[in-house]
Amino acid sequence: MEKRxxxxxxxxxxxxxxxxVEVKEVTGTLYCSGQTxxxxxxxxxxxxxxxxxxESLQNLEQVIDAAGYACSGIVRLNIYTTSSAELFACFDVFxxxxxxxxxxxxxxxxxxxxxxxxxxxxxEATVVK
Numbered sequence: 001m002e003k004r005x006x007x008x009x010x011x012x013x014x015x016x017x018x019x020x021v022e023v024k025e026v027t028g029t030l031y032c033s034g035q036t037x038x039x040x041x042x043x044x045x046x047x048x049x050x051x052x053x054x055e056s057l058q059n060l061e062q063v064i065d066a067a068g069y070a071c072s073g074i075v076r077l078n079i080y081t082t083s084s085a086e087l088f089a090c091f092d093v094f095x096x097x098x099x100x101x102x103x104x105x106x107x108x109x110x111x112x113x114x115x116x117x118x119x120x121x122x123x124e125a126t127v128v129k
Contacts, residue, residue, distance in 0.1 A: 001023060001024070001025055001026050001027065001073070001128055001129055002023070002024040002025050003021060003022070003023050003024075003075065003104075003128075004021070004022040004023075004024075005018045005020075005021055005104050006018065006019055006020035006021070006022060007019050007020075016094065016095045016098045016099070016107075017077075017104070017105055017106065017107035018104050018105060018106055018107075019106070020106055021075040021076070021104065021105060021106050023075055023128050026128045026129070027129055028069070028128065028129045029126065029127070029128050030064065030067050030069050030073075030125075030126070030127040030128070030129075031126055032060065032063055032064065032124060032125040032126070032127065033124070034080065034122040034123065034124045035056050035059040035060040035063060035122065035123050035124075035125075036052070036055075036056050036059065036115065036116065036119045036121065036122045036123075037051070037052035037053075037055035037056050037059070037119060037120075037121070038059070038119070039055075044116060044117040044118045044119050045118065045119065046118045048086075049081075049083065049086040049087060049089070049090055049120050049121060050089075050090035050093060052119065052120050052121050053087070053090055053093050053094060053121050054093060056121050056122065056123050057093075057094070057097050057123065060123050060125060064125070064127055067127075068129075069127045069128075069129050070101075070127075070129065071101035071103060071127075072101050072102050072103060073127045073128050073129050074101070074103045074105045074125050074126070074127050075105055075106065075126055075127070075128055076105055076106045076107070076125065076126040077103075077105045077106075077107050077123060077124070077125045077126075078107065078108050078109075078110065078123070078124040078125075079094075079107065079108070079109045079110065079121065079122070079123060079124075080110045080112050080115060080121070080122040080123075080124070081109070081110070081111055081112070081120060081121045081122075082111070082112060082113070082114060082115055082119075082120045082121075083111070083120065084109065084111045086120065087109075087120075087121060105125075
């Protein structure tokens, strides 16, 4: 797989994403449903935003691993949240996870009125290899 990052500016670099990602010679593409802080028993978390973000990242990583892909192959990662302010207060958790896996992805952040049950953040990824 060949991946090219397109950033006509530099300001997005500190926000842990790219303006565009071109991918060539892909051997597989994985489209992940939105991952949230739902445990293995199917119970939605009632925890704070930071805890839900951590659990959502763990669930996303588990899905990607189970499919035989690597988090470093994430090329698009959309974030849905019920509170941008609360998410940005713990955005360092997200940025550390991105850095840990060496990810450079296109991202769109959506603030929505609500998510399923008590959930506050959802992560939707496209992964290639």
